[in-house]
Amino acid sequence: MEKAINRQKVLLHHLNPSSSIHANESSSSLSVSACLAGDSAAYHRTSAFGDDVVIVAAFRTALCKSKRGSFKDTYADDLLAPVLKAVIEKTNLNPSEVGDIVVGTVLAPGSQRASECRMAAFYAGFPETVPIRTVNRQCSSGLQAVADVAAAIKAGFYDIGIGAGLESMTANPMAWEGSVNPKAKLFEQAQNCLLPMGITSENVAHRFGVSRTTQDQAAVESHRRAAAATAAGRFKDEIVPVSTKIVDPKTGEEKSVTISVDDGIRPNASLADLGKLKPVFKRDGTTTAGNSSQVSDGAGAVLLMKRSIALKKGLPILGVFRTFAAVGVDPAVMGIGPAAAIPPAVKAAGLELNDIDLFEINEAFASQFVYCRNKLGLDPEKINVNGGAMAIGHPLGATGARCVATLLHEMKRRGKDCRFGVISMCIGTGMGAAAVFERGDSVDELRNARKVEANLFLSKDAK
Numbered sequence: 001m002e003k004a005i006n007r008q009k010v011l012l013h014h015l016n017p018s019s020s021i022h023a024n025e026s027s028s029s030l031s032v033s034a035c036l037a038g039d040s041a042a043y044h045r046t047s048a049f050g051d052d053v054v055i056v057a058a059f060r061t062a063l064c065k066s067k068r069g070s071f072k073d074t075y076a077d078d079l080l081a082p083v084l085k086a087v088i089e090k091t092n093l094n095p096s097e098v099g100d101i102v103v104g105t106v107l108a109p110g111s112q113r114a115s116e117c118r119m120a121a122f123y124a125g126f127p128e129t130v131p132i133r134t135v136n137r138q139c140s141s142g143l144q145a146v147a148d149v150a151a152a153i154k155a156g157f158y159d160i161g162i163g164a165g166l167e168s169m170t171a172n173p174m175a176w177e178g179s180v181n182p183k184a185k186l187f188e189q190a191q192n193c194l195l196p197m198g199i200t201s202e203n204v205a206h207r208f209g210v211s212r213t214t215q216d217q218a219a220v221e222s223h224r225r226a227a228a229a230t231a232a233g234r235f236k237d238e239i240v241p242v243s244t245k246i247v248d249p250k251t252g253e254e255k256s257v258t259i260s261v262d263d264g265i266r267p268n269a270s271l272a273d274l275g276k277l278k279p280v281f282k283r284d285g286t287t288t289a290g291n292s293s294q295v296s297d298g299a300g301a302v303l304l305m306k307r308s309i310a311l312k313k314g315l316p317i318l319g320v321f322r323t324f325a326a327v328g329v330d331p332a333v334m335g336i337g338p339a340a341a342i343p344p345a346v347k348a349a350g351l352e353l354n355d356i357d358l359f360e361i362n363e364a365f366a367s368q369f370v371y372c373r374n375k376l377g378l379d380p381e382k383i384n385v386n387g388g389a390m391a392i393g394h395p396l397g398a399t400g401a402r403c404v405a406t407l408l409h410e411m412k413r414r415g416k417d418c419r420f421g422v423i424s425m426c427i428g429t430g431m432g433a434a435a436v437f438e439r440g441d442s443v444d445e446l447r448n449a450r451k452v453e454a455n456l457f458l459s460k461d462a463k
Helices: 002-015 041-049 076-089 110-123 141-155 182-186 188-192 197-208 212-231 271-275 307-313 331-348 366-376 396-417
Strands: 053-060 100-104 132-135 160-168 242-247 254-259 296-306 319-328 358-361 420-427 431-439
Touching: 053 076, 053 141, 053 307, 053 396, 076 110, 076 160, 076 242, 076 296, 100 110, 100 141, 100 396, 110 132, 110 160, 132 141, 141 160, 141 296, 141 319, 141 396, 141 431, 160 396, 182 188, 188 331, 197 331, 197 366, 212 271, 212 366, 296 307, 296 396, 319 331, 319 396, 319 420, 331 366, 331 420, 331 431, 358 366, 358 396, 366 420, 396 420, 396 431
Parallel strands: 100 132, 100 160, 358 420
Antiparallel strands: 053 296, 053 319, 160 296, 242 254, 319 431, 420 431
C-alpha cells in the first residue's frame, strides 16, 4: 500500500506542469482525490490538461412540417447554411480554423446532398480549404456526426470541427428506389429491415403491451411541454432565425418570411382529440398520426473543439462530450434501440442511470418512447422536459443535432443542479444510439455525482 501511494505521488509530481519550476507537493494543481464522475482519475487529468472535447456552440433552425410548413419552399442547402454561419459568427471563430464539417443526413441521394452541403458551407462564409462530408446512420445521423467530430478531435486529426444535421422531408420523402433483392426473403431479419417504421411501432406496442391510451397520453404531454417551452422563450437561445420564402400553392405568389418558431406544436392537443384519430398502419392498431413523430424540415449545427483551444480563445464552454454508443437490436422492433444504447453509453462514462439529470430521447413513436422509458425505469420528469419529436418534429438527419442544442441549453439554464445529460434515439433497420454530455461549467467541481469511498488512488491496483 505504502509503495503504491509513493508511486502515485511521484507520478503526480511529474504530471504537474509546474513541477519543474520550484513546485512542491503542497502547491500541486494535481492531487490524490476521489473522482466522482466515475472511478477513473483520467477524467480529472483530462479536464485539467485541456485535452477533452467541448461544445462551445449549438444551434438549430425551427422545425417545420414538411410539404405544408414554413420551410416547404426552402432549399435544403438554405436550411443548413444559417446554422453553419451562426456557430461561427456567434463565437467570432475564424472559419478557416475548422478542420472538418460532418453533416448527418438521410433521405437525399448521397452525391447530391454532399454537394448541397458543400454549397451551404460556401453560403455560410467558409473558405474552400475547409472540407465537408456527410454521414448516414438514419435517425441518429446528426448525433453520429457530432460523435464523429468528437472522435476525430480526440484522435488528433484536427482541433476544431462542426457536427451538423440536415433534412428536408419536403424535398426528399421517405421512399425505396429500385427493386429489392429477392435474397432478403430468405433472411427474416433482412426482410424486417424493409418494414414500414409504423409497423415496427405496432410491433413494439403489441409485444410489450403499450396501450393506445398510454401512447396518446405521451403525445399530449409532449405537445404540452413544447408549447410551454415556446411560450416561455426557452427555445430562443438555440433557434437561428431563417429568412426564406413561402409560395402560395394556389396563386404562386411569393412571400418573404423569417422563421424562428417550430410550427408543428399543438398547444391544445387533448386525449379526446387524439382518441378520434384512426390507426394508420394496422386496422386494429394503436399507432396514429397523433402519437407519432412529425415529418419535418430543419437543420442544426454543433461546434466542438479541444478544451485548451476553447480556453485560449476565451470561449464559454456549453458542454462536454463524454461518450457515445451505437448498438443493434431486432429490426422488427427497432424502436427499442434507446433502451439498449443508453446503458452502455452511461457505463462508458463511469456513471449510472440515476446520475443522469436530463434525457432527450427521440419520440419516433409514442409506443417505443414509452417502452424505453419504462424499461430503463426513468423518471418522466427528467425526459424531454421541453417536449419531443411528437410535438417539435423529427427531420431525420437533423434530429441528433437538434437534441444536442436543446439538451445543452436546458442544462445551462438549470445550472449546478443539472450536470449530466443523455441523448438517444432508435434507428431504422434495428439499432439505437446514445451519447453522454456534461454541462460545461461543472466539469471540475464534481457537484452532484454519487459519493465514493475514501482512498481512491490513481490506479486501481493501488488498494
